[in-house]
Amino acid sequence: MRRSTERILTTHGGRLPDPATMGAFQQARESGDDSRAAELLGDGVREMVGEQNGRGIDVIGDGEFYKPFFLDPRYYSSRWSGITQVEVGPGEPVWFGARSPETLDPRFSRFFEFIEHSGGMFPDAGVRRTWPASHRLRVSGPLEYQGNDLIRAELALVQQALHSAGVDHTETFYPQLSPGWLGHFLFNEHYASAEEYWYALAEAWRGEYEAVAEAGFILQLDDPALADKYYMFNPPLSVADYRKDAALRVEATNHALRNIPEDRIRYHVCWGSWHFPHTTDIPLEHIADLLLKVKAQAYLIEASNVRHEADYRVWKDVKLPEGKILIPGAVGHATSNLVESPELVADRLVRYAGIVGRENVIAGTDCGLGGRCHDDVAWAKLQALAEGAALASKRLWG
Secondary structure: OOOOOOOOEEOOOOOOOOOOOHHHHHHHHHOOOHHHHHHHHHHHHHHHHHHHHHOOOOOOOOOOOOOOOOOOHHHHHHHEEEEEEEEOOOOOOOOHHHHOHHHHOHHHHHHHHHHHHHOOOOOOOOOOOOOOOOEEEEEEEEEEEOOHHHHHHHHHHHHHHHHHOOOOHHHOEEEEEOHHHHOOOEEEOOOOOHHHHHHHHHHHHHHHHHHHHHOOOEEEEEOOHHHHHHHHOOOOOOHHHHHHHHHHHHHHHHHHOOOOOHHHEEEEOOOOOOOOOOOOOOOHHHOHHHHHHOOOOEEEEOOOOOOOHHHHHHHHHOOOOOOOEEEEEEEOOOOOOOOOOHHHHHHHHHHHHHHHOHHHEEEEEOOOOEOOEOHHHHHHHHHHHHHHHHHHHHHHHO
8 A cells, every 4th residue: 555655645535526427327227238337437437537637636546436325225135135125114214323312402403404304414515315214224134245246347347447547456445335334224133133243244245345355456444333323322322332332343344354454455434424513423532442453554534524623632642553554634525615725734734744654644535525515626625635735745845
């Protein structure tokens, strides 16, 4: 995995604005025209490469535009057995965080009414993302992976598109959902204990992770759940009890990663990308040690979110292990359609470099930007990220 040996490198959280071919791609996939869909997927990836290269992003991804929505039952049923879709009854949640204590806080009652009526959790992003309200996904039987052919075909298409754009795919990252994050959407109605369930999820998704590594990509494991699940429990858990729950998920995650070299894994954690108040977030200081127990070389963390910008202080007390990389978000979705200045980006990066070492910092984003702020703004944020990293490099290297 590349390091910032001569300057601060840049990357991002994964999801980018949709390419121009997105509508045609979705239509081809829905109609079963696989060859046309594959062609358009390649066109979209090449567009994403050009957009990232043109803005000075060093460690790029494919944009994730072709990946299904978290609650799309077709995605799960095509790759795993044991997952079914059921109609929800009155008051039953569609996902784990649907009835978190903050959503029921009377201080924000009008805000959450607005969110519900706006049709999504990013009402000012220029898009509508509506949670399906009638069905949810449940684990109703043994989880068994049956998606080897599908993931390998998908990876081959992305690999081919990257190569045709002149990119070495072994230096690009490929995101996958973690066991903990999957637990937000897959309700366990089969396994007898939480431990059995988390390890079953980890084992069932291990094939996806290993396929990414075997194809030569850097695996990015997306796991907001390490931080964001704390504020979803209703009634709330104590910090001590939550740490026990989170530690079990970390152990299961490492079980799934056991056959992949550590230096080919980066791990992304956040407090949830949705535009909520986040008044009940768990402080980073309570989970930083658990974060570092995850088998990964690089850790992507929120650092531009105003709720967590002061978290840099945690790293004065929690030592980053030798050989590890920290990827703080120097621009983010939480400011929505406001673009950070390069000078602010540089200040944030220099601050982290002064604590953990300049060679151990890569400039990143708090989360994927696609769909979380307006497309034009997302690209401008990446431009500001690169310009800010260049300013920071001048300060740090001269």
